[in-house]
Amino acid sequence: MDGPTRGAPEDGAPAGVRLDRAKLLAARYKAAEARPYLASALYALTVVPSAGVPTMGVDRHWRCYVSPAFVDATPVAELAGVWIHEVAHLLRDHHARADRLPAADQRDHRRVNIAQDCEINDDLIADGLALPEGRMEPRLFGLAAGGMFETYLSAIPATPPRAPDCGSGAHGTAMPWELGEAAGPARIGAVEAEALRRQTAQAMRAHQKARGRLPGGWQRWAQELLEPTVDWRRALSGAVREAAAWAGGAVDYTYRRPSRRTAALGGRVVLPSLRRPLPRVAIVVDTSGSMGEDAIAAALGEVTGVLREVGVRGNRVAVLACDADVHTVSRVTSTEQVTLAGGGGTDMRVGIRAALAAPDRPNIVVVLTDGYTPWPDETPSCRLIAALIGAEAPRPPDWVETVRVLPGA
Structure with a gap:
């Protein structure tokens, strides 16, 4: 994960794109230190600088696309929150769940992304994490916290005023700024991703037993992963x-x-x-x-x-x-x-x-x-x-x- 010095283009990045890697990695270290149960998942992400991604986003292969301008403009504490937000999309398998939505919903990936952000952000805010302004929360749409994105989706307007884009690792639709299936740096496959999810869920359970504090959404996620609910x-x-x-x-x-x-x-x-x-x-x-x-x-x-x-x-x-x-x-x-x-x-x-x-x-x-x-x-x-x-x-x-x-x- 070590990359070139500030000012040099990196693998997979267009010429002229410069990323303050030291600041970005300091934010990831801060996120992993504050939430150690997420450390393995956070460090599994491969950084790809991109001028096309609005802020930060992920694809299905656990590659994290980062806007250099966004890193420059965002404090380290908020960047740490965004790191956790993006890895949450992958841990919660949002792209696979989005693939099971009706076709009409899948075509409007902006609404799907907003609903997914609502599912994640209420936990992050309750956990005291700093997030940039403009974040999506259930209360903005008159919804109760603690829900799943599938239940939020019907309440999200068809043409939202603000449309986040966290990439195909969230809403399931491949974006132009993503590298695709074959190109680019290391990718994580489905088997390794599932192992990371299980490892993270076990770390959450151990953390909860030792310290007794874990957001409700993460508790439910870990329990469902380790002890899946039977119909x-x-x-x-x-x-x-x-x-x-x-x-x-x-x-x-x-x-x-x-x-x-x-x-x-x-x-x-x-x-x-x-x-x-x-x-x-x-x-x-x-x-x-x-x-x-x-x-x-x-x-x-x-x-x-x-x-x-x-x-x-x-x-x-x-x-x-x-x-x-x-x-x-x-x-x-x-x-x-x-x-x-x-x-x-x-x-x-x-x-x-x-x-x-x-x-x-x-x-x-x-x-x-x-x-x-x-x-x-x-x-x-x-x-x-x-x-x-x-x-x-x-x-x-x-x-x-x-x-x-x-x-x-």
């Missing part, structure tokens, strides 16, 4: 389907419908046929005071929807409303028929025992709970699935099949 609807649906298939696999013999092989025996012997019974399902709903109605409704709707698809409905599904006692037991065909009562303490063991004590004993018990409950001491003689409401819900014993339901996700 809870798909996971819950899959668990219920698999359990239904398991219960339905318990075939039995029946004489109500003789086997087709009986005719071959001339009627002298009647052979039973195999029967694949539909499972009975009990859904135990935690109605204690800590449970949110929206989360309960979302999870209950997902479970009953899957059961309908696999042919389990009507009197084969019982819903038990339970806090520390069972308050209602319903046979339902839709979630609108469910009566939820309770609001006291929490003990899902009571609901599980009540479900298993019913005359029509269930093959599958699904428990919708925030997890703050005792669990049975041993595995019941049925398939038990716990749908845990909320990211912080404590896990049940290992023998309980578990799906984490994230409200609003």
